[in-house]
Amino acid sequence: MTNASVPVGTTPDFDPDARFVRAPEVLWRQLADATLARTVANPEIVELRGTGVLLWMALVEPVTARALARELAAAVGAPADVVAHDVRAALADLVHRGLVTRLAAK
Amino acid sequence: MTGPWSTLAPAVAAHGLAEAKLAMPELPLDPPIWAHLMTVARHERITGLLVRAILDGVLPTTAQQTEQAELAHRASMVTALALEATLVRTAALLETAGVDHRVLKGTGVAHLDYPDPALRSFGDVDLLVRSSQFDDAVEVLVAAGHQRKFPEPRPGFDRRFGKGSCLVSPSGHEIDLHRTLAMGPFGLRIPLDDLWRRLSPFEVGGHQFCALGPEDRFLHACVHAALGDNPPRLASLRDVAQMHLARPLDVDFTRRLSSSWGADAVVARAVRMAGDVLGLEAVGPLARWAMTFSPDRRDRRSLATYTGSSPTYAAKSFAAVRAIPGLRDKAAFVFTLVLPDRRYLEKRRERPLERWRRGLAQVLRAHSGGRR
Numbered sequence: 001m002t003n004a005s006v007p008v009g010t011t012p013d014f015d016p017d018a019r020f021v022r023a024p025e026v027l028w029r030q031l032a033d034a035t036l037a038r039t040v041a042n043p044e045i046v047e048l049r050g051t052g053v054l055l056w057m058a059l060v061e062p063v064t065a066r067a068l069a070r071e072l073a074a075a076v077g078a079p080a081d082v083v084a085h086d087v088r089a090a091l092a093d094l095v096h097r098g099l100v101t102r103l104a105a106k
Numbered sequence: 107m108t109g110p111w112s113t114l115a116p117a118v119a120a121h122g123l124a125e126a127k128l129a130m131p132e133l134p135l136d137p138p139i140w141a142h143l144m145t146v147a148r149h150e151r152i153t154g155l156l157v158r159a160i161l162d163g164v165l166p167t168t169a170q171q172t173e174q175a176e177l178a179h180r181a182s183m184v185t186a187l188a189l190e191a192t193l194v195r196t197a198a199l200l201e202t203a204g205v206d207h208r209v210l211k212g213t214g215v216a217h218l219d220y221p222d223p224a225l226r227s228f229g230d231v232d233l234l235v236r237s238s239q240f241d242d243a244v245e246v247l248v249a250a251g252h253q254r255k256f257p258e259p260r261p262g263f264d265r266r267f268g269k270g271s272c273l274v275s276p277s278g279h280e281i282d283l284h285r286t287l288a289m290g291p292f293g294l295r296i297p298l299d300d301l302w303r304r305l306s307p308f309e310v311g312g313h314q315f316c317a318l319g320p321e322d323r324f325l326h327a328c329v330h331a332a333l334g335d336n337p338p339r340l341a342s343l344r345d346v347a348q349m350h351l352a353r354p355l356d357v358d359f360t361r362r363l364s365s366s367w368g369a370d371a372v373v374a375r376a377v378r379m380a381g382d383v384l385g386l387e388a389v390g391p392l393a394r395w396a397m398t399f400s401p402d403r404r405d406r407r408s409l410a411t412y413t414g415s416s417p418t419y420a421a422k423s424f425a426a427v428r429a430i431p432g433l434r435d436k437a438a439f440v441f442t443l444v445l446p447d448r449r450y451l452e453k454r455r456e457r458p459l460e461r462w463r464r465g466l467a468q469v470l471r472a473h474s475g476g477r478r
Contacts (some may be wrong), residue, residue: 007429029183029224032161032176035184040191042309043277045184086247 019062119340120384130387150340151227153179214317230280240265251276295368328376346380372400
């Protein structure tokens with residue numbers, strides 16, 4: 001089981017208008033304090049905790065990284081720039097694992 | 107196991123139902139009792155309800171006990187996700203070969219009948235396929251690396267008379283391929299075409315699936331609880347309660363369907379058992395009907411082959427003879443059971459004469475049990 005990590009020192013550049021959403025082929029369960037997710041093809045389980053759970057909940061509908069960061073910063077009361085950095089890194093990781101899909105800008 | 111705390115697991119299994127009346131403890135359980143509850147919760151597939159009862163503040167626990175319950179539930183959900191991946195791959199194989207299917211039990215029930223699929227654990231994949239496509243379905247899966255757990259008694263037996271076949275996927279998961287919903291007389295009474303008339307769609311892993319319709323699903327839950335494992339798992343009894351108490355069910359249609367399946371005795375037994383074991387108030391028209399229902403002699407004898415002190419494959423099979431229409435089919439069925447293929451016997455480590463004598467003894471025992 002893997003915890004979705006934020007790669008240290010990386011701030012992936014996203015098209016600011018690109019939207020992100022849970023990948024259709026993802027399998028997941030919401031537990032008391034964590035979200036478990038995997039794809040059909042890859043048996044590796046990713047465990048999201050803390051703000052990762054909030055991030056996963058927000059990804060039920062397509063959302064931009066910027067809007068997501070704004071929403072999470074408001075929810076946890078953290079500085080927006082720090083949250084924005086973490087959100088971009090987490091999204092990059094989840095996209096890489098096939099759990100989140102990046103949609104083209106509208 | 108009996109004792110003042112033997113109703114603990116049933117109380118957990120009933121958690122969240124308005125009709126539940128079994129009491130929970132007022133203080134965290136002593137370690138041995140807690141350890142027993144954890145073992146039972148895993149076996150009975152109710153870890154989701156256990157964690158929910160803790161989070162809802164209904165079951166007091168120590169921090170360590172909460173952590174143990176969450177770990178057990180996490181393990182159960184990892185298994186559920188792996189099984190869903192197997193389901194998606196299996197369905198894709200069948201669809202490519204043009205084999206129609208319906209999802210039964212675990213996955214379908216978790217996604218359609220519970221407010222949160224994490225409340226329902228399951229241990230295998232169950233799919234219904236049409237009798238006419240049964241052999242094709244097995245062939246497709248075997249060609250893709252699945253293995254039959256047991257060979258057929260004789261070629262074509264499963265398609266004509268069997269409940270289905272169990273296969274093991276390349277990922278090591280059991281896939282129960284069903285043709286009908288139970289073995290023995292009650293399974294053979296179900297009008298199989300009827301199972302395909304209604305459906306409930308749902309999505310898993312981006313794949314569109316169909317389960318049975320809501321009332322058919324409830325009847326199947328009753329069949330599984332009343333005729334499957336004896337005693338049934340608590341999760342199976344919760345399914346019965348969940349489907350008729352926690353979500354809308356067309357009771358009149360359910361009763362008509364039950365009669366057309368020849369399953370009134372089965373449904374009454376399942377609803378009564380769910381109420382008795384889970385400690386539910388007998389509210390609602392189905393529960394009231396089940397309380398007063400009395401099976402006729404034929405149904406009592408049929409039920410005894412599933413619920414007696416030693417419900418055996420042979421006894422259920424021979425009791426099924428009455429439900430098979432036509433003398434020729436009856437003869438083919440009996441012939442296959444008495445003299446199956448050598449490969450089948452080898453897998454079960456039996457010799458023909460032993461099988462005959464053992465089967466006969468079981469039939470006679472079930473027969474006398476049914477007359478009591």
